Amino acid sequence: MASLSSAPVKRPPCPTYTGDFVFARQQPFALEAGGQLRDVTLRYAMYGTPNAARDNVVFVCHALSGSAEVHEWWSQLFDHLLPLDRYCVLGVNILGSCYGSTGPGQVNPETGEPYGAAFPLVSISDIVRSQALLLDSLRIQRLKLAIGGSIGGMQALQWAMDYPDRVERAIAVGAAPLSAMGLALNHLQRQAIELDPAWQGGAYTDQKPRRGLAMARAMATCSYKSAQLFDERFGRRENRTGPSPLTDPTGRFDVAGYLDYQGSRFLDRFDANSYLSITRTMDNFDPPRSCGSEEAAYARIRAKIGLVGISSDWLFPAKDVHAMATAMQRVGVDCEYREQTSAHGHDAFLAEWPTLEELLKPWID
Amino acid sequence: MASLSSAPVKRPPCPTYTGDFVFARQQPFALEAGGQLRDVTLRYAMYGTPNAARDNVVFVCHALSGSAEVHEWWSQLFDHLLPLDRYCVLGVNILGSCYGSTGPGQVNPETGEPYGAAFPLVSISDIVRSQALLLDSLRIQRLKLAIGGSIGGMQALQWAMDYPDRVERAIAVGAAPLSAMGLALNHLQRQAIELDPAWQGGAYTDQKPRRGLAMARAMATCSYKSAQLFDERFGRRENRTGPSPLTDPTGRFDVAGYLDYQGSRFLDRFDANSYLSITRTMDNFDPPRSCGSEEAAYARIRAKIGLVGISSDWLFPAKDVHAMATAMQRVGVDCEYREQTSAHGHDAFLAEWPTLEELLKPWID
Numbered sequence: 001m002a003s004l005s006s007a008p009v010k011r012p013p014c015p016t017y018t019g020d021f022v023f024a025r026q027q028p029f030a031l032e033a034g035g036q037l038r039d040v041t042l043r044y045a046m047y048g049t050p051n052a053a054r055d056n057v058v059f060v061c062h063a064l065s066g067s068a069e070v071h072e073w074w075s076q077l078f079d080h081l082l083p084l085d086r087y088c089v090l091g092v093n094i095l096g097s098c099y100g101s102t103g104p105g106q107v108n109p110e111t112g113e114p115y116g117a118a119f120p121l122v123s124i125s126d127i128v129r130s131q132a133l134l135l136d137s138l139r140i141q142r143l144k145l146a147i148g149g150s151i152g153g154m155q156a157l158q159w160a161m162d163y164p165d166r167v168e169r170a171i172a173v174g175a176a177p178l179s180a181m182g183l184a185l186n187h188l189q190r191q192a193i194e195l196d197p198a199w200q201g202g203a204y205t206d207q208k209p210r211r212g213l214a215m216a217r218a219m220a221t222c223s224y225k226s227a228q229l230f231d232e233r234f235g236r237r238e239n240r241t242g243p244s245p246l247t248d249p250t251g252r253f254d255v256a257g258y259l260d261y262q263g264s265r266f267l268d269r270f271d272a273n274s275y276l277s278i279t280r281t282m283d284n285f286d287p288p289r290s291c292g293s294e295e296a297a298y299a300r301i302r303a304k305i306g307l308v309g310i311s312s313d314w315l316f317p318a319k320d321v322h323a324m325a326t327a328m329q330r331v332g333v334d335c336e337y338r339e340q341t342s343a344h345g346h347d348a349f350l351a352e353w354p355t356l357e358e359l360l361k362p363w364i365d
Numbered sequence: 366m367a368s369l370s371s372a373p374v375k376r377p378p379c380p381t382y383t384g385d386f387v388f389a390r391q392q393p394f395a396l397e398a399g400g401q402l403r404d405v406t407l408r409y410a411m412y413g414t415p416n417a418a419r420d421n422v423v424f425v426c427h428a429l430s431g432s433a434e435v436h437e438w439w440s441q442l443f444d445h446l447l448p449l450d451r452y453c454v455l456g457v458n459i460l461g462s463c464y465g466s467t468g469p470g471q472v473n474p475e476t477g478e479p480y481g482a483a484f485p486l487v488s489i490s491d492i493v494r495s496q497a498l499l500l501d502s503l504r505i506q507r508l509k510l511a512i513g514g515s516i517g518g519m520q521a522l523q524w525a526m527d528y529p530d531r532v533e534r535a536i537a538v539g540a541a542p543l544s545a546m547g548l549a550l551n552h553l554q555r556q557a558i559e560l561d562p563a564w565q566g567g568a569y570t571d572q573k574p575r576r577g578l579a580m581a582r583a584m585a586t587c588s589y590k591s592a593q594l595f596d597e598r599f600g601r602r603e604n605r606t607g608p609s610p611l612t613d614p615t616g617r618f619d620v621a622g623y624l625d626y627q628g629s630r631f632l633d634r635f636d637a638n639s640y641l642s643i644t645r646t647m648d649n650f651d652p653p654r655s656c657g658s659e660e661a662a663y664a665r666i667r668a669k670i671g672l673v674g675i676s677s678d679w680l681f682p683a684k685d686v687h688a689m690a691t692a693m694q695r696v697g698v699d700c701e702y703r704e705q706t707s708a709h710g711h712d713a714f715l716a717e718w719p720t721l722e723e724l725l726k727p728w729i730d
Contacts, residue, residue, distance in 0.1 A: 121613070121614055179595070179596055179601075180620040183599075183621065184595060185587065187624065192560070215560060218553055219584070227546040233545070248486070254545075255546075256549065276614075280610070317592065
């Protein structure tokens with residue numbers, strides 16, 4: 001059934017890197033919202049090695065623009081928290097993404113064309129189920145820890161919900177069902193992409209919707225950071241290059257130059273249709289709704305849960321993370337809530353590691 | 366010099382409405398950022414009548430999408446706060462707007478074509494100076510009160526700064542120099558318009574950049590409201606029409622439907638190039654910077670100043686309004702700060718009148 005290619009895919013090595021692999025399964029994969037994928041490919045990376053009992057595996061789940069290559073976006077994890085002489089770290093690129101797993105950029109076997117906008121809705125549950133197939137093939141029965149921030153945190157929690165016996169502990173940072181404001185911002189980001197004439201209803205090929213994607217990323221960047229951080233970093237300064245906004249309508253303030261830069265550097269590394277797909281996945285994460293009640297969603301959890309809210313998070317407000325913790329505790333889950341105090345906004349889980357590490361350590365040691 | 370047309374322009378009457386007029390001045394009008402307008406037209410409206418001493422005039426300054434027609438957007442003012450048997454209320458459409466005053470949609474006498482994107486940068490100081498010309502022509506030497514919210518508040522304060530002897534009191538609600546986040550959001554809104562192929566570098570005629578303008582308005586709407594309000598009003602509900610976002614990639618959540626609606630209803634009443642122009646005017650309001658120091662900006666004020674911050678304002682955070690009040694007090698201005706407690710965000714000055722009226726009343730009685 002599952003065919004597992006064990007040869008590492010190209011990648012720059014990192015000291016603790018075992019390899020970058022592709023898991024391919026040539027069978028239909030039914031999706032929660034209806035429809036199916038004709039087959040599933042998952043790109044994954046391993047750091048360190050599973051022990052003999054295969055019970056030292058930590059699954060590090062990535063966020064919207066991340067990939068299986070944990071060392072590229074959360075390398076600090078390895079320094080003290082998850083030393084690779086004790087743990088084996090696994091990263092898996094999610095369905096819908098553009099870093100090697102099945103997503104809108106891949107060829108739909110039914111049409112011979114890339115899925116494009118026809119890529120079906122994928123839920124966090126679908127993503128986790130695909131990951132469970134990979135773990136089966138790797139003979140990893142149980143995860144020591146599933147951990148992630150943002151959509152990565154959603155996956156970690158979904159693991160604890162959908163596979164209660166396969167997770168010892170799950171940690172989610174800055175993750176909760178999106179609020180109305182979060183849904184609004186994702187909607188507008190998708191509109192920015194769709195407004196770009198190069199998007200062509202999702203059927204772009206060489207001419208990509210660069211301006212729309214850059215704009216979506218710039219909008220998202222506002223919601224990943226905080227007003228306080230922007231004030232400290234940019235204030236009302238003019239951009240260092242180009243005309244002054246004070247004397248020229250084409251001039252920019254410094255913060256605008258920063259956003260444009262964040263947008264443009266995203267273009268070489270991300271795909272617009274993947275952006276559309278993953279933000280929809282993110283929108284639809286709402287376990288109590290999917291399961292009918294908080295009780296049905298959370299009471300099945302057996303893992304110890306650690307939830308971290310970020311004080312300045314505008315996209316996933318700390319109060320929403322705290323409310324989820326309370327809901328879990330209400331139905332008997334062993335769940336602890338902690339708050340990361342930071343001006344970095346949602347991005348604090350990536351940008352301000354030391355304070356986060358302090359919060360996570362007691363849950364891992 | 367100034368030619369003043371006294372014939373009212375078409376408009377549905379309101380009980381207290383004296384008329385809607387056009388002030389036209391066929392002389393070059395130099396602009397603070399450089400360049401000039403070849404002539405200036407201002408559309409204005411009056412409610413009630415100036416008394417014999419002409420010292421009962423209240424100037425109500427409008428915000429981004431407002432107009433001279435105060436009764437259309439702040440009619441509650443007339444109910445108790447500014448009874449028209451005592452006061453005469455004046456509204457003036459600002460330079461850059463699309464409601465009858467000189468703006469990007471008007472013909473540039475130098476080219477015979479609409480200004481479009483060539484419309485020069487206009488500052489709040491420019492706007493106020495044009496209004497002072499109108500007041501001269503109306504033989505109104507001194508304003509009893511200048512009042513406004515958002516960009517309207519900027520104008521009221523600029524009046525107190527630039528014409529210290531002509532303003533008895535100025536009140537600004539939800540106004541301050543924009544923070545970095547505010548500058549960021551305005552930048553992205555302009556990009557949305559410019560991303561629309563129908564914008565055509567500002568030279569659109571019949572085919573207007575509707576999608577871009579709608580998107581800009583929808584983005585702005587997020588910043589005019591609050592996350593709390595969105596949660597209360599929309600939560601994670603699905604939109605009442607169309608497919609469900611849970612099962613269809615084209616589906617929308619309720620908040621997305623609301624934003625789309627806010628965007629689309631804006632199209633019939635606003636112009637994209639005016640939007641670009643006025644948001645730039647808004648960006649550049651920064652009296653201490655324009656004047657070289659807080660002292661130079663504020664110490665000349667002789668009017669009594671009332672500043673209101675809105676507790677949930679994300680675009681002009683209450684702390685920024687409070688900081689401006691403190692700066693004014695520091696240089697000896699008779700300035701009082703009050704805070705409107707509201708979940709309505711920036712829009713509270715329009716949306717939650719009763720609580721605002723309570724705060725304003727002691728300043729006016």
